Amino acid sequence: MESLIRAWRLAHASENGKLLASTLSLTNTDLEEFAYSTNSARVAEDIFRTLEYENSAARPKVTNKAGLEAWAEVYVGFWKVAQALERYDEVEWGTVFSGMKEVTQAVIRGFQNAGWEVWQLEVLFTACKYLRYVAIRADEAKRAAGEDTWKQLEEAARIINRAFNVCLNDRAELAQSRKWGTYYIINLLFKTYFKLNAITLSKNILKALVANTTEMPDLLDFRTSEVVTFKYYCGVIAFLDEDYFKAEEHLDMAYRLCHKAAQKNKELILTYLIPTKLLTHRQLPTAALLKPYPALEALFLPLAKCIKAGNIREYDENLAKGEDWFVKKRIFLTLERGRDITLRNLFRKVYLAAGESKTRIPVDHFRAAVSWKSGVDVEAEEVECFLANMMYKGYVKGYISRERGMVVLSGTNAFPGTGV
């Protein structure tokens, strides 16, 4: 306990937020020692006394009596966490979680009532971060026992949401404001809401953020890692909303700012950026882009090839092959629209095969092409339906004359954006 609390004093002496936060880390090497250093009957007194001692040893003093009490609450909670983790053969994650809850709530109170300063925000980050981790472990333990629940993670989300408000609504002048903690906490919330499949709640966060936007520091003044994560989630939220242009903007920024060594993060961003670009600009990923990400390469590259070649059957097959993963990532329904582009490319080839200047092409030619490339005999009505859709969406300029069974294509720019 003493070394932990000493670190607490030293952190205050040098205003070292990371050091201070590390006293609440579950990877702290002193966790075991801390767990054994007292017992449940004495913990409150022991901790307060140790804090008091370290406080009186500090020049100047770290805090006053009220401040000591606030910190004592934090460490008493943390001792329960340490005890539950270290002193039993089988970790009871529910107990760890309730301890971590106390820690986080005490930290939030510290910021609200005990006047903790902006350099101490790391403490809030660490508490929330582990609260989420522990909640997931607790829920997983219950789920392993057959209970279908995310109750504890939901509870964690509510507490982290309070941390969010504590940051967002701080009225202190900017240099001293807790607003600097906003994006870290938002990212934690996003992660949690996505895990809970409660994406609408993320939108509420964004709304609250927009309402406060004038008083917020510029996004780019925050740590780049926070910006990248934030932009990634904004992009995915817009993507799920089918607002692909906005999604592209966010994801593009995340991709550009992402650290070059953060392969995993870039892979995550690309997972959504590739389908987005497919829809917004009908852009396909190149082999070189996909090379560093074997998982993406295996799924996206064959699709891109089929789209380019207008190969409907193989496109369907490749889509089906990746379906499980695509559905899990929520990009299946978007990728599916790539089929339109595949068809467009096929129709374009029919048009080119007929000769540049020819603008009247029998529907039957298109039917033959679709039947060939999809491997099933397609009816003329269905091909007309495909063509009609292309024209409606602006992929093809022209019209169908049903009377003559002809497709009449525009003399110029019949396939916009493809050079013909």
Add this chain to the structure above:
Amino acid sequence: MATPPWRTAGGTAVQRPGYHPVTIKKTLGTTAAAANNYTASQKPASRTQFPDALKAYVARTFEDCPTENKAEVEVALKKIITEAFENGSVWTIDWATYPLPAAARRNSGDSDRMDTSSDDASPVAAPAHTLGKFHKIGKGLNGSTAVTTTNGNNKRKLGSRNQSDHSEPDRGTIMRPDKRSKKQANSDYSYEGPDAFKKLDRKYKKHQTKNVFSQYNAMHSALDSPAFAPVVGRSTKLEKRYLRLTSAPDPDTVRPLHVLEKTLDLLKSKWKAENNYSYICDQFKSLRQDLTVQHIKTDFTISVYEIHARIALEKGDLGEYNQCQSQLANLYADKIPGGHPHEFKAYRILYLLHTCNRSDMNDVLASLTPAEKQDRAILHALAVRGAVASGNFHRFFRLYLDAPNMGGYLMDSFIDRERLAALATICKSYRPDIPFRHITEELGFENDSECEAFFVKHNAADFIKTKDDANAGGKGKIVLETQRALPTLEAAKAAAFKRVDIKGQI
């Protein structure tokens, strides 16, 4: 000579206490007196009894004992206790301060040795001395030099130190002088790598064995909660008006299962005979309510919900249908036997098409099992979804005419919308016109007059014209003038897609 318990009866199942024993430490001077007291007053009635202090001692031993040392500790413990019984000292030893077996310690090493021998040597270190040391350690941390202390007092002592606490500050224990404390420096303290969670996952994995009790406990705590206590009904009336509950249900008005079963039969025959939806819906709601308050979750429950869902579908009451649907999803998920989960999964897909709920659709797709993907109704629903997604109205209307079960009723709810979408596409792409007959066939109308009625409803009848056709021998041909009709139909389509809002939607 006393016989240790395990020689006479069974084994030594040592139970971990649910509390942390805090035992009062005796000074040497009082120990003898206390021991005498013990001998006098607490002499065991039965030979195989443990003194309470010994029980606490055993518990304490195992409390901190590393798993891998358990066996060793047990042996050591048996030896200690057997000896104590054999030389008759079991009731005289002050177990509260008796050293623990070495193997029970987390770290073997010098701290252990100190612990086992420290009973009288170091419980209370001189305050002035330790205070001085304490400061030094602070400096050491600052300058990140290695810190060692010679203090051998043991962590566990903190728990059994009550007596000395009031006179002594807690400085007696500073740090365990093991390897880890030695490198206690700033850098070590503030370092937390990016893979902290992975480290934790690894570290605490070994403890992850499935806890058989947790399920049991969860079940019990749920049942114990008064809010969830099921009611047992006493009413014998077959019919009952639905009333939304605002307080705890009254058993006199709740019908038990055997009555409800008769109710269902009655309702089925009434539905066939009278076809009165408002009556039947009301009755089904009260039936469902009685099931809920009595916690009845059986195949009977499933059939009630399924029948109500089908009736609601037939009458196009999607709000009520959806309530049944979500309850059914829970019942199926609880693995209650019976029912038609595939049929209703297919409805669910069609329903989500109706509400244009893409994120839920994604969830449903993700949840499909291989067996479900073989089911005819589900395959149909998936094909409908694919057709809608790709705008393939040709296929869509074929599937509409060929819907299994009651899927057609569900598709009715969004068929007009899809017709408008198809018409907008057609009007945009066909020139100069399109045969009316073709529209009737492509958009799944039963006949031309039904198709015409549709156009009238959407104020587009003006665009249907009779055209002289030279090829048809002067006979007039009915066509739709596509270019002129486009704006009207486009507006109707936009309006139709805006109006997707269903009560009771999950």
